[in-house]
Amino acid sequence: MPLTPPPDRLTILTESTCPHCWHRFAPEDSLWISEHPDLMGDPKLGDMQARRFLPSRFSPEGDAIDSEGYRTTRLACPNCHLEVPRPLFQIPALFYSILGAPACGKSYFLASMTWQLRQMLPSRFSLALNDADASVNARLHEYEEQQFLNSDPDQLVAIAKTETQGDLYDQVRMGDHSITLPRPFMFTVQPTERHPNHHLSKAISRVICLYDNAGESFLPGADSVSSPVTRHLALSECLFFCFDPTQDPRFRRACQGKSDDPQMKNRANRLDREASIRQDTILLEAIQRVRRHAGLREDQPHQRPMIIVVTKWDSWRNLLPDVAQTDPYFDLKHQPSRTLDLDRIRETSAKVEELLHSLCPEVVAAAQGFASDLTFIPVSATGVSPELDPRTGSLGIRPRDMRPFWVEVPMLYALTLSARGLVGAQYRKSANRQPGEIRHHKHEKKTTIADGRANANGDP
Ligand SMILES: Nc1nc2c(ncn2[C@@H]2O[C@H](COP(=O)(O)OP(=O)(O)OP(=O)(O)O)[C@@H](O)[C@H]2O)c(=O)[nH]1
Ligand SMILES: [Mg+2]
Ligand SMILES: [Zn+2]
Numbered sequence: 001m002p003l004t005p006p007p008d009r010l011t012i013l014t015e016s017t018c019p020h021c022w023h024r025f026a027p028e029d030s031l032w033i034s035e036h037p038d039l040m041g042d043p044k045l046g047d048m049q050a051r052r053f054l055p056s057r058f059s060p061e062g063d064a065i066d067s068e069g070y071r072t073t074r075l076a077c078p079n080c081h082l083e084v085p086r087p088l089f090q091i092p093a094l095f096y097s098i099l100g101a102p103a104c105g106k107s108y109f110l111a112s113m114t115w116q117l118r119q120m121l122p123s124r125f126s127l128a129l130n131d132a133d134a135s136v137n138a139r140l141h142e143y144e145e146q147q148f149l150n151s152d153p154d155q156l157v158a159i160a161k162t163e164t165q166g167d168l169y170d171q172v173r174m175g176d177h178s179i180t181l182p183r184p185f186m187f188t189v190q191p192t193e194r195h196p197n198h199h200l201s202k203a204i205s206r207v208i209c210l211y212d213n214a215g216e217s218f219l220p221g222a223d224s225v226s227s228p229v230t231r232h233l234a235l236s237e238c239l240f241f242c243f244d245p246t247q248d249p250r251f252r253r254a255c256q257g258k259s260d261d262p263q264m265k266n267r268a269n270r271l272d273r274e275a276s277i278r279q280d281t282i283l284l285e286a287i288q289r290v291r292r293h294a295g296l297r298e299d300q301p302h303q304r305p306m307i308i309v310v311t312k313w314d315s316w317r318n319l320l321p322d323v324a325q326t327d328p329y330f331d332l333k334h335q336p337s338r339t340l341d342l343d344r345i346r347e348t349s350a351k352v353e354e355l356l357h358s359l360c361p362e363v364v365a366a367a368q369g370f371a372s373d374l375t376f377i378p379v380s381a382t383g384v385s386p387e388l389d390p391r392t393g394s395l396g397i398r399p400r401d402m403r404p405f406w407v408e409v410p411m412l413y414a415l416t417l418s419a420r421g422l423v424g425a426q427y428r429k430s431a432n433r434q435p436g437e438i439r440h441h442k443h444e445k446k447t448t449i450a451d452g453r454a455n456a457n458g459d460p
Contacts, residue, residue, distance in 0.1 A: 020082040113379075215282070
């Protein structure tokens with residue numbers, strides 16, 4: 001019989017969601033991962049993985065003891081047996097989904113966004129962003145190091161296409177069949193000492209779980225029982241639908257003579273034309289999946305926000321010459337952290353929506369028919385056009401040219417919507433500035449200590 005773990009180890013949340021299979025479970029049902037080298041082999045994960053077990057003995061510090069007497073520290077999900085990092089038992093998790101057609105820029109967006117957030121959150125927003133455990137974000141580190149810390153900044157490099165199988169996935173045996181699960185990226189976001197809500201740290205901190213799917217996984221029929229790789233869509237606090245203007249023939253026509261990006265060139269090549277998939281199809285398919293897995297009726301609007309992330313802004317910026325690319329943040333008097341300028345977000349969203357409405361109305365209509373809270377945010381993950389690499393025949397970027405803009409804005413905005421009290425946001429024009437106050441913009445409500453408490457159990 002499992003014992004209740006000693007206090008202060010796993011007692012903070014009454015329930016956690018597995019970031020691999022999305023099973024909800026109570027902390028006392030979690031499995032532990034054996035440490036003794038002889039205890040190898042797990043019925044769900046195969047011979048190369050350490051055995052998972054329900055403990056009957058604990059060390060004085062509260063760690064389980066495996067059957068060979070070794071102290072263990074790592075925990076696993078009772079359903080899929082994959083490791084669940086410790087912060088997920090202590091800090092409420094937020095799931096965010098990034099979706100979009102193949103080559104629309106999801107992996108570049110993710111890599112540049114996490115890089116930018118790591119650079120700016122501590123100094124500008126008094127927030128600490130950390131990997132939830134040392135190994136989970138390894139792939140993202142590779143992307144970031146290649147693009148931003150490369151020892152050869154002049155050489156063209158490219159992030160590889162995301163595959164639908166391989167080392168971004170785990171194989172788990174469930175009964176008589178095997179399923180493929182996508183590996184999550186996980187971060188903790190916590191207020192630093194300078195943050196005005198630092199005293200509410202326990203209540204307002206969050207673990208963010210994100211996934212980098214291959215665009216193909218969003219095609220109709222690609223998500224199956226044996227490969228439920230996009231089930232996170234239904235749990236997602238905010239959907240980031242990446243729309244790539246360079247894949248739309250009407251956008252490419254509008255950009256003629258206004259863009260040097262090779263992706264904006266007319267795709268005369270038959271293979272190129274066939275390879276491009278209508279992006280409204282991807283969006284409608286994702287909407288169907290959310291409806292199915294979240295149990296929504298056809299006519300029921302989705303209650304959670306959706307952000308249409310319009311990628312590769314550098315390549316189509318000339319279509320909206322009046323929209324500024326400067327950071328949408330401002331400083332409030334006596335406030336150590338910067339504040340997200342909601343007027344800029346709203347005005348930019350309206351202009352981008354109008355542009356999309358005039359060029360590809362079906363995409364706007366599909367999104368409007370689903371989400372009641374819809375925002376359009378343009379981003380550039382690179383800041384410049386990629387170049388054709390003669391060595392590989394594919395597009396690459398020189399690390400020294402990387403100058404992303406607005407790439408972190410969708411995440412900061414999503415945090416103001418789903419994680420109260422972490423990121424300050426205000427309508428600048430109407431801001432009546434008072435020191436030491438962070439406002440949550442929905443209904444112009446102030447984030448107060450009570451709000452932080454009310455949110456302590458992770459309820460949105
Ligand atoms: N101009 C411009 N090109 C970009 C930008 N971001 C990505 N690209 C280009 O878009 C192409 C695809 O980017 P990825 O991030 O790999 O696309 P993806 O959505 O992850 O694609 P899959 O992994 O196939 O689903 C690459 O050739 C990049 O050079 C950007 O901000 N600006
Ligand atoms: Mg990718
Ligand atoms: Zn699981």
